[in-house]
Amino acid sequence: MNFLRKIQNGIFNVDRFTHKEAPSVSPKTPFMLSERYNTLGLVEAGCDEAGRGCLAGSVFAAAVIFPPGYTHAGLNDSKQLSAARRYALRADIERDALAWAVASVTAEEIDRINILQASILAMHRALDALQVRPGFVIVDGNRFRPWGDVPYATVVKGDGKYLSIAAASILAKTYRDDYMRALHSEFPYYGWDRNAGYPTREHRAALAEHGPSPYHRLTFGGVREFVPQPGDDEPQPARG
Numbered sequence: 001m002n003f004l005r006k007i008q009n010g011i012f013n014v015d016r017f018t019h020k021e022a023p024s025v026s027p028k029t030p031f032m033l034s035e036r037y038n039t040l041g042l043v044e045a046g047c048d049e050a051g052r053g054c055l056a057g058s059v060f061a062a063a064v065i066f067p068p069g070y071t072h073a074g075l076n077d078s079k080q081l082s083a084a085r086r087y088a089l090r091a092d093i094e095r096d097a098l099a100w101a102v103a104s105v106t107a108e109e110i111d112r113i114n115i116l117q118a119s120i121l122a123m124h125r126a127l128d129a130l131q132v133r134p135g136f137v138i139v140d141g142n143r144f145r146p147w148g149d150v151p152y153a154t155v156v157k158g159d160g161k162y163l164s165i166a167a168a169s170i171l172a173k174t175y176r177d178d179y180m181r182a183l184h185s186e187f188p189y190y191g192w193d194r195n196a197g198y199p200t201r202e203h204r205a206a207l208a209e210h211g212p213s214p215y216h217r218l219t220f221g222g223v224r225e226f227v228p229q230p231g232d233d234e235p236q237p238a239r240g
Contacts (some may be wrong), residue, residue, distance in 0.1 A: 042135030046164025061122035
């Protein structure tokens, strides 16, 4: 099953399980993110999402578990990094993590359950896909829903504080960008290879001209205005 088909079916996820010592890395710097949140020695997964504010496409989430003692001087919030740096760090994350997973929730599901619940569902799916079960979960932001009986903490701006959340933000962002570029080949006039589905001027102009695609979030402002409503084609009464 190819990449785009997996995304359309809502089953795209990847995971990895390795046993290794923490790799040799650069010495700790004053700007390095913290290794973990919990102080009980529990296996900890960091979670983050990408694409909440977009008008089109799935929302993506990732979960990452690093080995004990892991450090990496280059990891940071994906929004603070160039695209080239994000992809270079994605290779480091996939190489070094004890386990990682990426999952998505489709635009159709988003319209059905709302974007907050869809973002949490995407994180749950990513956690479900891990082949190492975490004993603790840390999540970027301030909203989450319990994943089974595993304790968790929400951390505002956590992608700039904890290594595993930063790594999750990078995976979610880069895999979602790959997905939007794949969709761009099907609907090039929206400019998704440049705007990733966000409401740029170019994207809004294309919506006004072409209407929404099958990948647009029809309940979102900026899209629903262009969704035909029942009775739109019926003759309107004459006004005298």
